[in-house]
């Protein structure tokens with residue numbers, strides 16, 4: 001049995017059945033965020049039987065479903081880099097990078113897909129339906145290929161080709177939609193309600209928030225049993241942000257962490273619904289988005305209400321950065337850190353730099369950037385920032401002419 005808590009009304013639901021949102025909290029139709037997101041109430045009873053309170057914690061032991069599928073789809077366990085050159089160039093010593101672009105399908109979304117796949121196996125349902133800006137789709141398709149699940153994926157037709165092609169290549173049924181991500185989201189819900197299967201839409205299926213908490217436990221282990229001072233999280237729907245905060249809250253509940261790190265939600269100025277909602281203390285939904293960080297392009301954040309609650313519970317804040325700052329940070333991560341990320345990921349560094357410039361953090365604080373997605377999945381963004389050298393003939397003279 002799993003217990004869920006509604007983030008709108010606080011109602012608890014205990015069930016082993018598939019459940020998405022609180023049945024008592026329908027959207028108010030007041031132009032605000034969706035209501036009734038559910039969070040899993042963590043049950044530490046099996047963990048405390050096997051763990052003596054010392055040493056590294058197994059993040060999988062904090063999940064509500066059996067995780068025996070992990071060896072077939074080994075999401076997570078990504079390295080925590082301490083990039084020396086990048087630290088020196090920024091004039092700091094304590095900047096770390098969680099390399100989630102090294103996940104099996106190249107993004108943080110593999111973590112949630114792992115838990116949704118475990119949910120599907122546990123409930124004996126073989127079909128998973130979802131909408132995605134690209135990465136969640138590729139992640140679920142990858143998990144589906146590894147575990148033999150049927151994946152039906154709705155994506156905006158404008159998503160980067162690499163993300164769409166990856167999902168097709170993994171064998172998913174991909175439906176490119178002539179509309180926005182929000183349109184794809186609505187279509188996938190309508191389709192799964194009519195034709196069945198687990199819906200993995202981000203924040204709609206509570207396992208997508210829960211699945212994203214594992215990075216916090218890994219960071220805690222990798223820093224030798226302590227939390228950083230501050231964590232920078234790229235945010236669109238706010239699910240990664242909420243999952244990361246929930247991971248640290250679980251560690252506090254377990255009694256191994258005294259204080260939560262401050263978690264910063266970083267948004268692109270061209271897609272800043274969460275930032276504006278936090279700053280203006282009212283829920284803002286955008287009419288359109290316009291950013292190079294395509295994975296963050298969301299008009300109505302599906303995890304808006306929980307993300308705002310976590311922002312206040314972990315003394316965090318939101319920050320917005322321009323496309324120019326994102327492109328510069330993407331290049332700096334690559335050229336000064338050897339860290340190859342997509343634009344959405346690079347917002348983490350752009351937010352860190354802006355916060356230092358504006359004095360919200362100082363250079364001595366231990367900070368972790370969540371690098372959520374690989375650069376290989378948006379090569380157009382990379383090609384925009386370079387000019388490809390012309391080929392030379394196969395003689396030393398020709399080489400010496402250009403070098």
Ligand SMILES: Cc1ncc(COP(=O)(O)O)c(C=O)c1O
Pocket residue numbers: 107108109133134135136202234235236237238239240241295296342344345372373374
């Ligand atoms: C690489 C990457 N970073 C960040 C995000 C933002 O995550 P969320 O929508 O949960 O805020 C996404 C979402 O698609 C993503 O793919």
